Amino acid sequence: MNIPFLDNWLRRHDDDREHGGGAAAKESDPERAAAITELLSECELLRVRAGQAGLVLDDSPGSLTALDQLPPRWRDDPEELPWLGNDAGLYLGTVIVRTVPGASWHIWPGGHPVVRLASGREVSVVEAGLEWAVNGAPELSQVYAEAAEA
Template sequence: MAVFGPSGFDEPQNLAELLHRHERLASWLAADGRALRHDRAGVAEVDSLLDGWRDDREIGPMVGNEVGPYLGCVVVDAVPEAHWSVRPNGQPVVSVAGQELNVIEIVARRLDTGHPRLPDVLDGATERR
């Protein structure tokens, strides 16, 4: 995933507004009778569904680019100092206590290896404050 566009994406608030849209993820959850929540329990619920989504022919190719921004938004919401930024290559990352969380890469690794669990990523970010 990359974010390119007119000036303004370098402003964390503008980037947050762009990346805070999770309609596709919300619809996947709704199809399973669940609601999208922006808290630790919601992240745990999404994590529990990742393997099934990964193996779904329709959802699988999109899951990393949908869940990564969601995870990043929850981190930004949970950690007062956290904010979105964009690398020169257009990749959005979350900055927390001087470190970058590449949430797209984290979710890709979770899909490939089963680790790290997404709630653990959120917990680690909240501990960095």
């Protein structure tokens, strides 16, 4: 995923670059981490579609399980599918960052967001969301469970 405006924002607000220019939302700067999390947690299309199905996304692990149970009607719209998958990945990342101790967003050059766990392992949440939207697997709750165990 490429989010040029996010990359530009990070470049202006980042004074601690890592891994070839990637920017991390660090606990040492809680305001910055909160701003990145807030920005990436919007997931408007996913929230609207979930709401239409009667599901309120509350940024909890249980909501990931509920998303996994929804009928995949989004697959009927090939134009919307990648956007919904992207939102699903960002939502997965939001839940991980908000509930797994030590997890934080890390934005690679070009605006590619991943979640970095306390162990140092990175979870490519956007790719997981796209795979989930297209194929139904891996389930979002499964990716979350693996990240929570790491």
